[in-house]
Amino acid sequence: MPRTHAINDPFYAISDPTRRALLDRLRLGSAPVTELAAGFAMSRPAVSRHLRVLRDARLVRERRSEHDARQRVYQITAMPLRDVAQWAQSYELFWHGGLARLKTHVEKGARTRAREKKLS
C-alpha cells in the first residue's frame, strides 16, 4: 500500500534535503526566518514553506521575536527524538556487554561438556 503524506507527517517532513538542512541549522540555536533564508539559494517564501512543513510535523515551533514582533523565530523541538536516541544508545551498550557475557557463559559450558564426553 503506498504511503500517504499527511501534512503533519514527520517522515515526509524530513525526507527533503532542504528541510534536513534547516533542522541541522536549527540544532545550533533558534533563528529568525530571514537568517535561515540567507543560508539557502532560494527565496524567503520558499524557505518559509519548508519551515511550515517542519512546523506542521511538530519538529520546529515558531514564536514572535522579542525584538521585532513582525519577525518569526524558529526553534527545534526535538526532545522526543532525543529520548528515542538515548533509549537506543543505552540498550546498544547493554546488549554489547550482555551478549559478550552470554558467549563466554555458553562456550565455557560447551567446552566442559566436550571434555566430559571425551573422558567418558
Place this chain on the structure above:
Amino acid sequence: MTSIDRAIATEREVRAVIEIAAAPEDVFEALTNPRELAAWLGGVDDYSLGDNWNDEPTAGVTWRSPAIGPDGADGTVRGEFLVVDGPRRLVSTWYASWDHYERTIVRYELEPVEVEGVAGTRVTVIHCAPVAGGQRVSQLGAARDSWTMMLARLARLMNERLTV
C-alpha cells in the same frame, strides 16, 4: 496521539548480533533457564530458583533474573515468554528495573553457523519498545519502514549534537 508520537512510539528498536561457538540448543537453554540467565545477564553463579519454577519453558511462563544494567549497576529484569520455538526463536516481554519496568519486547533469533571451526550459533537480538497495548508484537519481523529508519538516524544525529 499525533503522528510523530506514533512514529516514535513504534520506532525504538535495537539490534545486536553475536556468534557463539556452541550449538543452538545450548544457547537456547542459556536464554530460557533462569539460573543460566542469572549467570550471563547478572554475573551471578549461585542463583536460586523459586519453588514454582517450571523447567520447561513455554509461552506464558514468567521469569526473573538479576541483570547488570547499561551503566554497570546491579538491576533486575523480569518478563514472560510470548513465543518459545526452540532452538530457533524466543520472544519475551522485558521489564528492566533501570527502565522503571517499562514494558518492552526482546526477540532472540538463533541460526546455526560454523564458528571457529565448530557447529555454532549466530544470535540476533531485537529489542523494541512497543506502543501501549503491545501492538508492536504482531509486527515483529515485518519489513522495516525506510522512513522510520530515517527518523532513527535523525534522532541519533540530534542526540549527538544536543549533548556536546
